[in-house]
Amino acid sequence: MNxxxxxxxxxxxxxxxxxxxxxxxxxxxxSEREGVLALAGISFAIMPRTTVAVIGESGSGKSTLGxxxxxxESPTSGRIWFEGKDVGELSQNExxxxxxxxxxxxxxxxxSLNPRWNSLELLIEPLVLQRKINRDEMKRHAHSLLEQVxxxxxxxxxxxxxxxxxQRQRLAIARALALDPKLVILDEALSALDCSVQAxxxxxxxxxxxxxxxxxxxxxxxxAMAAHLASEILVLDRGMLVEQGTTEKILRQxxxxxxRRLLQSTPRMIRPAHPVWER
Amino acid sequence: MAPVLExxxxxxxYRRAGDIPQPALAGVSxxxxxxEILGVLGESGSGKSTLAxxxxxxxxxxxxxxxxAVLFEGKDLLQSNSEELRKVRGRRxxxxxxxxxLALHPTMRAGEQVRQLLLAHNSVPQLSLNEEVRxxxxxxxxxxxxxxxxxxxxxxxxxQRQRVLIAQAxxxxPSVIIADESTASxxxxxxxxxxxxxxxxxxxxxxxxxxxxxxxxxxxxxxxxVMILYGGRVAELxxxxxxxxxxxxxxxxxxxxxxxxxxxxDEQTRMEKLPSIAGEYSSSLPEGCCFEPRxxxxxxxxxxxxxxxxxxxxxxxAACFKYE
Numbered sequence: 001m002n003x004x005x006x007x008x009x010x011x012x013x014x015x016x017x018x019x020x021x022x023x024x025x026x027x028x029x030x031s032e033r034e035g036v037l038a039l040a041g042i043s044f045a046i047m048p049r050t051t052v053a054v055i056g057e058s059g060s061g062k063s064t065l066g067x068x069x070x071x072x073e074s075p076t077s078g079r080i081w082f083e084g085k086d087v088g089e090l091s092q093n094e095x096x097x098x099x100x101x102x103x104x105x106x107x108x109x110x111x112s113l114n115p116r117w118n119s120l121e122l123l124i125e126p127l128v129l130q131r132k133i134n135r136d137e138m139k140r141h142a143h144s145l146l147e148q149v150x151x152x153x154x155x156x157x158x159x160x161x162x163x164x165x166x167q168r169q170r171l172a173i174a175r176a177l178a179l180d181p182k183l184v185i186l187d188e189a190l191s192a193l194d195c196s197v198q199a200x201x202x203x204x205x206x207x208x209x210x211x212x213x214x215x216x217x218x219x220x221x222x223x224a225m226a227a228h229l230a231s232e233i234l235v236l237d238r239g240m241l242v243e244q245g246t247t248e249k250i251l252r253q254x255x256x257x258x259x260r261r262l263l264q265s266t267p268r269m270i271r272p273a274h275p276v277w278e279r
Numbered sequence: 280m281a282p283v284l285e286x287x288x289x290x291x292x293y294r295r296a297g298d299i300p301q302p303a304l305a306g307v308s309x310x311x312x313x314x315e316i317l318g319v320l321g322e323s324g325s326g327k328s329t330l331a332x333x334x335x336x337x338x339x340x341x342x343x344x345x346x347x348a349v350l351f352e353g354k355d356l357l358q359s360n361s362e363e364l365r366k367v368r369g370r371r372x373x374x375x376x377x378x379x380x381l382a383l384h385p386t387m388r389a390g391e392q393v394r395q396l397l398l399a400h401n402s403v404p405q406l407s408l409n410e411e412v413r414x415x416x417x418x419x420x421x422x423x424x425x426x427x428x429x430x431x432x433x434x435x436x437x438x439q440r441q442r443v444l445i446a447q448a449x450x451x452x453p454s455v456i457i458a459d460e461s462t463a464s465x466x467x468x469x470x471x472x473x474x475x476x477x478x479x480x481x482x483x484x485x486x487x488x489x490x491x492x493x494x495x496x497x498x499x500x501x502x503x504x505v506m507i508l509y510g511g512r513v514a515e516l517x518x519x520x521x522x523x524x525x526x527x528x529x530x531x532x533x534x535x536x537x538x539x540x541x542x543x544x545d546e547q548t549r550m551e552k553l554p555s556i557a558g559e560y561s562s563s564l565p566e567g568c569c570f571e572p573r574x575x576x577x578x579x580x581x582x583x584x585x586x587x588x589x590x591x592x593x594x595x596x597a598a599c600f601k602y603e
Contacts, residue, residue, distance in 0.1 A: 057466040057467075057468060057469075058437065058466050164323070164559055164560075165323065166559060167559075194322035194323050194493055195322065195493065195494065195495065195534060195537050195538055196322060196533070196534055196537045196555060196556045197322075197559075198537070199537035199538075199539075199553035199554070199555035199556075200555045200556075202539070202553055203552050203553055203555060206550065206552065221466055221467060222467075223467070223542070224496075224538075224539045224540070224541050224542055225539050225541075227539070227541035227542060227549060228539035228541040228549055228550065228553070229550065231550070247541075247546075247549065248546050251541075251542060261468055262467065262468065263542070264471075265467040265468040265470070265471040266467055266542060267467070267470070267471075267494065267496035267497045267499065268496055268499060268540070268542060268543065269495060269496050269499055269523060269535060269538055269540060270499060270524075270543060
């Protein structure tokens, strides 16, 4: 068994999703409304202190799933429970609190962080919005957040544009941690980084999980990194959950055609006996 | 086998504010053989895109080629005038960019974008242009060629758009194709299809290819030889199988270890810490080896001067004092 599961004394899932459906509507060329089914009845759960990975190709609905879980999109039908509470039945005030508990980190922090602000402003904005603490405390808090993600204090005066890709993603993580979230959704958060930086950030994420007890929903097209970080994997294909199971099961006994195809096309450092193009 | 392209001691620097030149490539030398795929592997700041741009002299105005030569078909491209360059660019050496969305004209049909290229290079008689475009699309798209030819870029998937760029690249029968991160924005299954297509074209058209990437795992089983760039210098160069299976430069070794091998590992080793390289790449090049500040095996000599590319065996060399 892995470390994260051993530490897990709490047997109630932090997040439970049941039969989640998301339908977008658009107008076709004849101006008629037509429905696009982005998620077709997804059910899964995330236990505290664990990582669940969502893999699938472009258009499989994995980002929509992340947005629905973060309550940034409202599902067409289906229910989501966070810490045992039905998210659909929360009051406005409770929903506001929920937002601080679930945080999102995107692929390219160069686009998701305001380039006109420096790191200090970026880090204290969530605190100001949630009206948590006074300004002096905020500054102290910003310093400790930086330390947690391994950034030097002089970063506080710099804008995201003056940082490297790895530093920016560390800053995005620090900002996500500002409100002590219980669940962090990582939407392709490692995909734009260089290999050596990916490894550093992956290590940081695992360290934070152990120290702070966070759960991750790790959305990616990189099966190798998903298998490295997650104990459970969900495979999406055109809005449908085609396979779900422990990482070991997905890697060793894949049942679905999509899972097999993803496994076969994941590049490996070992020269394949039969490259895809020779099959 | 004769090299089709020979790069000798190439150095490029960028002028920045304050007039301090920022070196991007320093003394890069290699040969590209006929019919081979040379994988160029490097992370941000390694100079890999500068290399692609220098080979076709498409550098930004603030870039300066300080020394070196690029020998192609008996000429030094760095000494060629713009008329001579026009005959090489897109015709003898073609470049495929990373973002097909940006590289394609948004309101021109895919077939027309290839036709324009043939027209510009005068390589086909006017009357048979359409037939030629059709044949090129048939080579690249095994099905649906006719429909794709008449589609606009926004009607195509990411993989199909990438294939249109490849159709442009092979249109004038070049002898060299440079692909700069051309699969970086694609799904893994589509990436594998594109790599397969490159393999097929290499054999069918006897192409030589420079395949630039930041992902070492793409090169296994695909590239013939691999060149590792770090800080604008060649860190390692050798046959792909040898470099990927037993890398010699400390940077290459550390980089490969940082790639998760989860698919080939058992349950115990997953979720362990990945061995990562300490620190970050810094663009201020030191006097000595540029990897020295991050290297776990650094010696006294490393900070003094830069190590030369040294043979570790017949075809495999590394720029590290361990082998000098």
